[in-house]
Amino acid sequence: MQEEVVIRAKNGDRDAINTLINNHKNMAYSIALKYLKQKADAEDVVQNSFIIVLNAIKNFRNESKFSTWLYKIVYHECLKELKRQQRSPERTSETMHESAADEAVYSETKNIEIKKLLASLQPKEYTVISLFYLKQKSINEIMKITGFSKSNVKVILHRARTKMKETLTIEGYPYER
Amino acid sequence: MKDETIKQILQENLEEISTPNFNNEIIDKLDIEKSSRPVTVFNTNSVVIVFLVAFLFYALVTFGILENIDSSTLIISMILCFTPLFFMVFNKIGQLALHQK
Secondary structure: HHHHHHHHHOOHHHHHHHHHHHHHHHHHHHHHHHHHHOHHHHHHHHHHHHHHHOOOHHHOOOOOOOHHHHHHHHHHHHHHHHHHHHHHHOOOOOHHHHHHHHHHHHHHHHHHHHHHHHHOOOOHHHHHHHHHHHHHOOOOHHHHHHOOOOOHHHHHHHHHHHHHHOOOOOOOOOOOO | OOOOHHHHHHHHHHOOOOOOOOHHHHHHHHOOOOOOOOOOOHHHHHHHHHHHHHHHHHHHHHHHHHOOHHHHHHHHHHHHHHHHHHHHHHHHHHHHHHHHH
């Protein structure tokens, strides 16, 4: 199914391209937002990543899954943007106020306990656990995406699981492996 | 509840992109060749296959019955062999006509 959509996207089929974007945009955006904190920055990074991947899709040889390739680009674009922001730290106060306002709306609409739980995860923990559970990525695929070593991925995954398990137990969710 | 709980929480709390034209903005920036998939009037492969099968069938029946091949049999055989070429020419003409629109 996924392969067929990728083949159609290679031929320039707009519906297939739309399907690929719809299948992955929220996950990619969630990861980018975790790293960059600002909605606008995260959207720009996700959009840019899709443009990079879809412009190069004709050269895609199915050596790995399309989604693995895409998330690798998203992850590296996030790191690139973070580095760029660190080089130019003088973000305008206006932008920071907008961000605070966004955060307030965000807080209101989310269940506070779950928000706290997800906020307790570091970006790399969120990336690894989301890819593992939501996109059913194997440890090897997560290694390809993030560039972490096998043991590092396992440690991060374990740490993220433990954090979630502890919070879920405190909040009254019966959790068992 | 098992690991499914984690999956469910992560799934339910995925952030959603609020920009309404997000997909179109991406597609507009892509270098998609508009004529990347050429429109064809006939499917050339199936036309060739159909005529090859028809020719083989005709050849088996006719050459199996007749010892001396007459001119009309030869002409019909040649027509069956060359007709796909005409379809291919029509295809090219059709593609050019559609391209010019």
